[in-house]
Amino acid sequence: MDATASKDELGGPPTQPAISATHRAIEAVWRIESARVIAGLTRLVRDVGTAEELAQDALVAALEQWPVAGVPRNPGAWLMAVGKRRAIDLIRRKERLERKQAQLGHELAPGTAPKATGGVPGPQAATATDDIGDDLLGLIFTACHPVLSTEARLALTLRLIGGLTTDEIARAFLASEPAIAQRIVRAKRTLAGAHVPFDVPRDDELARRLPSVLEVIYLIFNEGYSATAGDDWMRPELCGEALRLGRIVAELLPAEPEVQGLVALMEIQASRIRARTGPSGEPILLLDQNRGRWDQMLIRRGLTALARAERLGGANGSYALQAAIAACHARAGAPEDTDWARIASLYGTLAQRSASPVVELNRAVAVSMADGPEAGLALVDQLTDAPALRGYHLLPSVRGDLLSKLGRPDEARTEFERAAAMTRNERERALLMERANAAGQT
Amino acid sequence: MRFMIILKSDERTEAGQLPTEQELTEMGNYNEELVKAGVMLAGEGLQPSSKGARVRFSGGNTTVTDGPFSETKELIAGFWLIQAKSKDEAVEWVKRVPIGADQETEIEIRQVFEAEDFGDAYTPEVREQEDRLRAQVEANQQ
Numbered sequence: 225m226d227a228t229a230s231k232d233e234l235g236g237p238p239t240q241p242a243i244s245a246t247h248r249a250i251e252a253v254w255r256i257e258s259a260r261v262i263a264g265l266t267r268l269v270r271d272v273g274t275a276e277e278l279a280q281d282a283l284v285a286a287l288e289q290w291p292v293a294g295v296p297r298n299p300g301a302w303l304m305a306v307g308k309r310r311a312i313d314l315i316r317r318k319e320r321l322e323r324k325q326a327q328l329g330h331e332l333a334p335g336t337a338p339k340a341t342g343g344v345p346g347p348q349a350a351t352a353t354d355d356i357g358d359d360l361l362g363l364i365f366t367a368c369h370p371v372l373s374t375e376a377r378l379a380l381t382l383r384l385i386g387g388l389t390t391d392e393i394a395r396a397f398l399a400s401e402p403a404i405a406q407r408i409v410r411a412k413r414t415l416a417g418a419h420v421p422f423d424v425p426r427d428d429e430l431a432r433r434l435p436s437v438l439e440v441i442y443l444i445f446n447e448g449y450s451a452t453a454g455d456d457w458m459r460p461e462l463c464g465e466a467l468r469l470g471r472i473v474a475e476l477l478p479a480e481p482e483v484q485g486l487v488a489l490m491e492i493q494a495s496r497i498r499a500r501t502g503p504s505g506e507p508i509l510l511l512d513q514n515r516g517r518w519d520q521m522l523i524r525r526g527l528t529a530l531a532r533a534e535r536l537g538g539a540n541g542s543y544a545l546q547a548a549i550a551a552c553h554a555r556a557g558a559p560e561d562t563d564w565a566r567i568a569s570l571y572g573t574l575a576q577r578s579a580s581p582v583v584e585l586n587r588a589v590a591v592s593m594a595d596g597p598e599a600g601l602a603l604v605d606q607l608t609d610a611p612a613l614r615g616y617h618l619l620p621s622v623r624g625d626l627l628s629k630l631g632r633p634d635e636a637r638t639e640f641e642r643a644a645a646m647t648r649n650e651r652e653r654a655l656l657m658e659r660a661n662a663a664g665q666t
Numbered sequence: 667m668r669f670m671i672i673l674k675s676d677e678r679t680e681a682g683q684l685p686t687e688q689e690l691t692e693m694g695n696y697n698e699e700l701v702k703a704g705v706m707l708a709g710e711g712l713q714p715s716s717k718g719a720r721v722r723f724s725g726g727n728t729t730v731t732d733g734p735f736s737e738t739k740e741l742i743a744g745f746w747l748i749q750a751k752s753k754d755e756a757v758e759w760v761k762r763v764p765i766g767a768d769q770e771t772e773i774e775i776r777q778v779f780e781a782e783d784f785g786d787a788y789t790p791e792v793r794e795q796e797d798r799l800r801a802q803v804e805a806n807q808q
Contacts, residue, residue, distance in 0.1 A: 252758035255751055256703065357702075464667070464749055471704035521708060521747070 246291040254283055257300035258387040263359035264304055266422050268311045272366055272384065273412035275307075278314070282306040360385075361424045361476045368437040371418045376411035377440045378447075383408055385472070386465050395458040396447065434477075438486050438543065441469045445490050449497075463494055474529070481538020484529045488547035491526030492554050495519040506651055511559040523554045545574045564594035581610035589622055597629040617646035621656060628663050636663040668707065668749050668778040669756040673763075675715070675741035676771050680734065682714045692764035700748065705759065709746035739772070753777065 258279060265275035282303045296302040367380040382388045382396070394404040425433045448462030470487040477483050499517035502508050530551055533544040549570045556562040571587035584607055592600020604623050613619045624639030640660035644653045685693070700706035712718075716734035735741060750756045756775050765771060 248754045249758060252752065252754035255755050256758055461667075461751070464751075468704035468749060472702065475702045475704070525707070 243291045246295065247287065249295050250283070250286050250290055253286075253295070253299040253303070255387045257303055258283075259363060259385045260300065260356055260360055261303045261307055262384055263363035264356065265307045265311055266363055266366070267359050268308065269314065270422055271416055272363070272380075272422075273416060274314070275311075276384065276412075278307045278310050279303070281310050357476050358424055360472070362422050364437055364473060364476075365425060365433055366415060366420060366422060368433075368440045369415060369418075369420050370433070370436055371420060372411050372414055374440075374443065376407055376414070377436070378443055379404055379407045380411045381440050381469070382444065382465065385469060388465070392458055396462050398459075430480075434480060434482065437473060438482060441466050441473070442486060442490070442543070444469065445493075449493060460497075463490075463497065466490060467494060479536060481533040481536035482541040482543055484533035484536065485538055485541045485544030485547050488526045488529035488533060489543050489550060491522045491529060492547060492550040495522035495526065495554065510553060511562075515557065518554070526554065527551055540573060540577065542574065542577055545570055545577070549574075562593070564590050568594050581607050581612045582616075584610075585613065585619060585622060592626055592629075597626040601626040601630065615646055617643040617652070617656075619643075620646070624656075624659065624663065628659075633663045633665075637661075667751070667780060668747060669753070670776045670778060671746040671748060671756070671760055671763075672742055672774040672776065673744040673746075674772045674774065675738050675743040676769070677738060679743040680714045680716075680738050680741065682716070689764070689766070696762065696764050699762070700746070700759065705748045705750055707747040707749055709744070711744040712742060715741050747778070 261279045261282065262272070262275050265278050266272050269275055269278065285306050286299070286303060290296070364381070364385055367384050368377045372380065378397075379393055382393050383390070388396075390405045390408065391401050393399075394401040397404070424430070444462050445466035448460050448464075448466065467487070467490050470483070470490055474480075474483045474487050495518050496510070496513065498519065499513040499515070500508055508514075526547065530544065530547045533539065533541065533547070538544050539548070549567050552563050552567050552570070568587055568590035571583055571590055575583045575587060585604065588600045588603035588607070591603055601623070604619070604626060607613055607619065608623075620639040621643035624636045624643060627633075627639060628636035637660045640656050640663060644656035644660060647653050647656065697706065697709060700709075714734065718733040718735075720731045720733070720735070722729045722731065748756060748759060750759065753775065760773050760775060763773060
């Protein structure tokens, strides 16, 4: 959607600034209301693609009418009403068509029963349910449906729930606009083809489907969190977008501890954004960060969400555990105050949940901080053959660090050099070579 | 981006008059809407300026003046901190603040400085595209 009229157009009619202001207001209304409107319309027409088109029709109507008539008092309800009217027209047209086809079939093959008009609910469904929250949840679960590829889920979620334009999504993922548009079209087609029902999964089904929703949100967050310098502003914005999505789902599913855990994890990680790069864009490691730059409000929000997850019995959820680890750092006023024993034990629990060598490597580092480099090295040495860590530069990097602390400079240097050869990140390579040289000199 | 939404004082708030039950309900509903939309970060109502003070700095000295302060319309009665995609979105949210038809007040919208506002210097720069695990080893964690 392009609702912004150019402000510096020369020779435009005198009402141009007014129209432009209304267009900007409409864009903002769309951002706030589109997900709910699309969700409500999907309930009616049972197809997200059609629902989005109807919502877009309502938006076009707004763009035509609001600059003249003014922005209505309740713009969301206005959009929904127009969308519903068009939906009902569409349903009636379809019903007429199906009746005609059935009649035709009847006439062609006398004796066969006319085809039922099943599948398409009548207009009475418009008033059957008005549970906006349920509709919105239904839309979120549809956008994150397992029948879609991960990439498709991300794009569709940002588009349908986040209200982002195709152009914005393309910029955020460093992709071309046609590619993203194509991805969204194909995703909608897949959903329609798979006859994905529009509803909120319950009980077991909810437990099975929720992880996909949480994964999509966390992937969006990480896409923003790991954005490189000089990138489009849209990329860091993804962190905010993911937080917003997470908070929405947390409100809609207040009894689900893992949602709270994910929100806690994202809030605490986001609290460090200001502190994690230096003046020339170089990364600053957690223990070297100026903790005064950590966002205390986000930390507080994260700790509150974590407490909520734990209260709901979700302390051992994967996101809650990661959040609890992040919280250990957040609570420490200075690096030396860090409760490494607790971090090591949390990684231990995490490792039990998902046997991951990366988690084990983390645990080894935490153990080395709690009990000394020797204990850490013993754990790291058990990981050197893990296939998942082959070519993973942080393994030799951690090993080098521990060896250096243990006063074994030659071995440390070899490890740092190996790590430097593995990384593709120039800054990191420089840092590792520096450490290799320093180790060799002692 | 984040915005601070600043609600200005009026005679009523300065007199310490509490909101009516209806006003409280309406404001509660509005805040709930902000929370549900995932945009609300924080928000508080402030006591009248009679319970506050001002500290004036001049020539290296400080002078403390206790409230109340007279310029009612310049005072602050409360604030929200919200996360929005644009100033327009923030404006749209502010238009929905429940202010009674009989009330005359003003709400100010101010954008909060973010890390990226300090230029490229503060944009994050570690990217391990090859590492889709997003694995961050403790000692190397950011």
